[in-house]
Amino acid sequence: MAKRVTINDVAQAAGVSRQTVTRAINDMGEISEQTKQRVLEACQRLGYRPSRFARNLVVRKKTRAMGYLVASFRNPYFTEIAGDLLSTAAERGWHVVMASTETEDEASALDMLSGQVDLFIGHFGQDDGDLVKAGRGLPLVMLERTGCLPGMHSVEVDMREGVREAIEALRGAGARRIGMIDSAYSLRNSPTYVPSPRCGYFAEFAGPESAKRIAFDEESMAGGGQAFAELVRAHPDMDAVLVFNDLMAIGAVQASHALGIDVPGQVRICGIDGLTLGEAVHPTLTTVSIDRHALVTNALDIADALAAADFAELPPMRRTVRPRMLWRESA
């Protein structure tokens, strides 16, 4: 590996001092146009690139950076959050370094980014201990989950309340035999299916006999369609279904056409998330809407608080966002 071209090399080549080189490349004035050109020409010739680390080290202006772990780029729920986070973070003077945990595991993503950022934000799935270790002890702002270790902060979504409201609303609309389509996400970490928290709340509020009407599949439109077909076949009398997320719910709505099932006449479908995309299907998707903007804003408030304390370990901060029913056509 050839030695790096530094400001000294350029200074020497141009026959000036380092300081003059600095003045030229940052056009700071106090330099004659002639020498400036000579210096810039030397930079060009030597292929000089200033070290961003050296510069940031010496410049007082503190640049704050957060690492954001994106769970999936295939689910608009996460990309909408990413977009919101990016623009809001920029407004508040944050840089956002992103990593995808779709292919890579969370720990290695944290590990990779730990030298580049001041804190992490994301929807985390791994164990608390692994996370702080991989993150080199940097603060973590956890979305839709609570952590128990020091340095872990969180923005929760009160999904228990959301599910309760949805079940109640479906009942109010006349539904009697409600089913649920759950995510098979747990299969990624465990050999056997474990109901998601959302599914747990469903069981809690929909009553014990409804626990039979549960199907699970991968978190995609196709998965949702699949599970819906399965559920309808096994329980022809089912008159409503709560779906783990909108992506799967949209798949269920699509599948209903192929299966010749009238929605909401025969079966009511209710998703969770509140995606805009839910308006693109027929019938449009009724859903438990999560306020993504509030989620992001709360997370950034925590980030700002941490920054104000120079990222020292602070007592855990917790915020909660309350979802609300978004009544459209499918239920």
Add this chain to the structure above:
Amino acid sequence: MAKRVTINDVAQAAGVSRQTVTRAINDMGEISEQTKQRVLEACQRLGYRPSRFARNLVVRKKTRAMGYLVASFRNPYFTEIAGDLLSTAAERGWHVVMASTETEDEASALDMLSGQVDLFIGHFGQDDGDLVKAGRGLPLVMLERTGCLPGMHSVEVDMREGVREAIEALRGAGARRIGMIDSAYSLRNSPTYVPSPRCGYFAEFAGPESAKRIAFDEESMAGGGQAFAELVRAHPDMDAVLVFNDLMAIGAVQASHALGIDVPGQVRICGIDGLTLGEAVHPTLTTVSIDRHALVTNALDIADALAAADFAELPPMRRTVRPRMLWRESA
């Protein structure tokens, strides 16, 4: 602004030297468990966070970072590219700092990131000059566009060929009076609508009389639906329409239901992009598909080449990706 807590402060507080602190916080061994604990406790107490800049400055391992400007998080085309870029970049040892240019303009995004990254990648819209200036002369890898200034590299998509093929295919399927739905994006920078390049190719291949059958609207499903309605009203005899992108095309397909127009029987609809989402509508969307993965891979090849040259100014590199028809049901 309180002075930053440095390694020296910790060393002093723990009654050891800086090096010992380094050993403790990076668990490097050659240190007694006892002093290590004492040092870590002091770190905790003082709220010490190592400076990532100082560390990166002195560590030999070079970390490479790219700035990626995302045009929109509301169009899956861009988020799919983002996801692909993120995972591929991680594999190749790159960090990706992202900024959204949906709310912020490109120049200020570049300016903001210029101190944090080694090069930029993105779908750029602004003038070459503004871009290099805002990017502080860092190399730019432009997606679906060519730049003329030194330091600008690009991965083009041969959309002229793509549109030619689409028009030909529509003609081959029997279409005679083809229209186009264009993006109104130009209105963002100019006071009056300017046809996009895609629309230019359309005019070139669809013949002069088709130039009357052009409508434009914002790049969204709603915009596509709007434009489709407008076009159908003005030209009831139109038998096919090429749409600027899949998002708008999906909107057009949705609108066709409301308008009672049979697709493809009455009007054939062909999008551009090749989104997976095109399979979620009925009828599924025929489209000119762009290989996003190839786009990203080519961009990263260029990035790697630049990194290999320590980001010195290299002669412009250009790659081209060829789109291909993806024949589904809507045309």
Add this chain to the structure above:
DNA sequence: CTGTTAGCGCTTTCAT
């Protein structure tokens, strides 16, 4: 207008 001096905060030798 240009050069000199003095660090930024950390890790790497190399002693001890």
Add this chain to the structure above:
DNA sequence: ATGAAAGCGCTAACAG
């Protein structure tokens, strides 16, 4: 097992 010295590459503050 610990400490001292020597920078990493750059810019701020002052001289001249």
